[in-house]
Amino acid sequence: MTDLTLPKSSQSGARGGIAALLAMLWRxxxxLVSALVLLVIVICALIGPTLLGDLATDQNLRGRNSPPFDLERGWAFVLGGDSLGRPMLARLVVAARSTMMVAAGAVACALLIGAALGLVAGYLGKGVSQVIMRLADVIMSFPSLLIAVVVLYVLGPSVPNMILVLAITRIPIYLRTTRAEVLEVRERMFVQAAVxxxxxxxxxxxxxxxxVVAPTLVTIATLDFAFVMLAESALSxxxxxxxxxxxxxxxxVSQGRPYLTSAWWLAFWPGLMIVITTLSLNLLSNWMRIALDPAQRWRLEARSTTNG
Amino acid sequence: MADALLEVRNLSVDFHTAHGTVHAVRKVGWSVNRGETLAILGESGSGKSVSASAVMNLLDMPPARIVSGEILFEGRDLLKTSAEERRALNGKRIAMIFQDPLGHLNPVYSVGWQIVEMMTAHGRPADAARARALELIARVGLPEPERAMHKYPHQFSGGQRQRLMIAMALMLKPDILIADEPTTALDVTIQAEVLALLKELQAETGMGLVLITHDLGVVAEIADRVVVMSDGEIVEAGTAGDVYHRPHHPYTRKLIGAAPGKGEIRRPDDSSPVLLEIKDLCKTYGHVPALKNVSLALHKGQSLAVVGESGSGKSTLARTVLRLETADSGEALWKGKDLIAMNARDLLSVRRQIQMVFQDPTQSLNPRMSVYQIISEGWDIHRLVPDRAARRKRVAELLEQVGLLPEHAQRYPHQFSGGQRQRIAIARALALEPELIICDEAVSALDVSIQAQVIALLDSLRRRLGISFLFIAHDLGVVRDFADTVVVMKSGEIVESGPTGEIFEDPQQPYTQRLLAANLDPDPDVQAQRRLSASAPA
Known part of the structure; x- marks a missing residue:
């Protein structure tokens, strides 16, 4: 039965590399759409503040809470204006940078540190594992918002400090998951064969x-992305x-909250951006999980190009 | 044939997969009557279980689709009856037991509860069900039936669990019992007991028995008639004796030819130097002794087989020698140096010389590495063959040496069949040019014909490259063909050891004798003879 998969997948192994991955993404x-959306967001984060920085901070009190889809005030007001009459579109683009920096930074730090500690705790002996796990327990036993408040109060609010605080509170999640998986995987035969x-x-x-552990971690990380964005807004x-x-x-979102009944677009557009970003990340990580697993890859390779 | 109790006619089942339609079985027909035993013999992937699953309505549809055919039970076509009627038949008139009893017993309920449920689910009063359950638990030979009722599945051994499954299947006195590889997971002595039990119960109740198996020995022991399946088709059908002695189809001939235990027994040559000497090795898990003063010697270029049932400590022995487990006491001298006391650096160089092939190649090969990466990993570890072109060439050579193609190097383990995977594992072991290969049940997960190929491969490696083998197995037939010396183990102790010829022709210890007697011969006549001589003195 397994031989049936031979002809197709064998080619991909030979082709290898980025080209094969892109071909699978195209299928x-x-x-593909998720990847493009994320690409647009990243570009916004990179060049948005330089291009639209002034526009986004320009107050225009006559345009306070101006409704969306009204081109009277120019293209920048297509998504409406905020409570100080600043164009929503420009503000969304400019906000992409800090948002992505905090969220991506915090998730990446937590992932790297958590996974590294988890691998060590899971694979090495009991003593090291005990120390690491008790540290994780200490972090988990504090309400994460409380740590954040204390640390940020002491260190002063800034983007690097935000990343640090949010990363520390999220580390135990990666740490525990990694350790649990490592404990199972290390008993597998191919690990013993390597020993x-x-x-x-x-x-x-x-x-x-x-x-073997990576796909789980990537899935958690994409889910965590949304959580970190909201935690950041809570702190802000x-x-x-x-x-x-x-x-x-x-x-x-939190600034738009008081106006929810009178000007919904203040909270809605940034909320939508958060949803779109996390959704795209989720879909892309789902694809990546399949694309990077040799045993699953045929699902993508077998797909015809017309199939959505 | 018209009055057969259960008859499958012209059954074709397709599976729809991502790679198009697979014809799992094509125009299969067989029948079984009261008091009769039909064996469906085939290797993995031959579709031998599919028709039985169709009878029990166990096929997942889709992806499966019954294309044609009918399944007649007492003249009624089951494929045309409603799901509700079939549920009423399942378990009550037609029952089934499976290969893996642990997987089919619910771990959170006591076995008594589960057996009783079998009857109450079909609307019988609970107290009658309880009485019948007690009676059957006693009948299938479990000690203390009253207490056994309150125990949980994990508290029983594999053989006892299979007995429980049989008891459960027989609760409602079915007319047909379908057994899907009922003894494959069991030790030989337990297998013999379970088969004997099935035969007794059949004689008592007069039920028809459909036995799905890959083992010629099981067929010889129990079957009246046999159908041989290959690639979804029945290639041969007839009485067990006829099929064994006068096979028509080339596949049947190949299958019978591949049955182990018929070759020449080898005479060991003790003149070559001792490569590995184990002295008084001991190991306990908690309070359970796994190895008790085990001593043996392996000469260069020879193969030594360690035989024993599950729990005899034979795998622990291999793992201790390889330092995957730490020994409590004793020595394992590798060319005079003690492996047990060796420091990390010396151990690394010895790791090159001793390689291991594991039981299940599906698990022992990293699914995320290509064959090239798997085979060349040893060179990375030991910093050998740094040149990439030389590596490619060597991997290609190794693949050819184990009977695969050089272009297989770019593929991944899941793209190969079980036998091919084991070849990859052997190629990985050979890559480091070892002097000793430890095979832990290396062929027991493979089909008979593939098993024969792998054994032949190992044997040729031994002859051509002078590699020694420590061969751990529970299958005596394989050992007989391959080993120079045999060591029989039981509960952590060596019961008997000696040259293969002596062990097989003149076993001294009762345990060895029992083990040999329980090993089923593929020839039905030989089995019948053995049964007669076994019952005569009693």
């Missing part, structure tokens, strides 16, 4: 265990996060 249209061949712990962890709401005139989507 999965949902993932018999004389492989050192570092090699076993990186070559044999990490690739309390006044210890991002400081105006700097702006993030989360902060925009």
């Amino acid at each position: 999965d249209k949902v993932a 018999v061949m004389g492989a050192r712990p570092g090699r076993i962890i990186l070559r044999h265990i990490l690739p 709401f309390l006044g210890i996060g991002i400081q105006p005139p700097d702006i993030t989507w989360g902060l925009m």
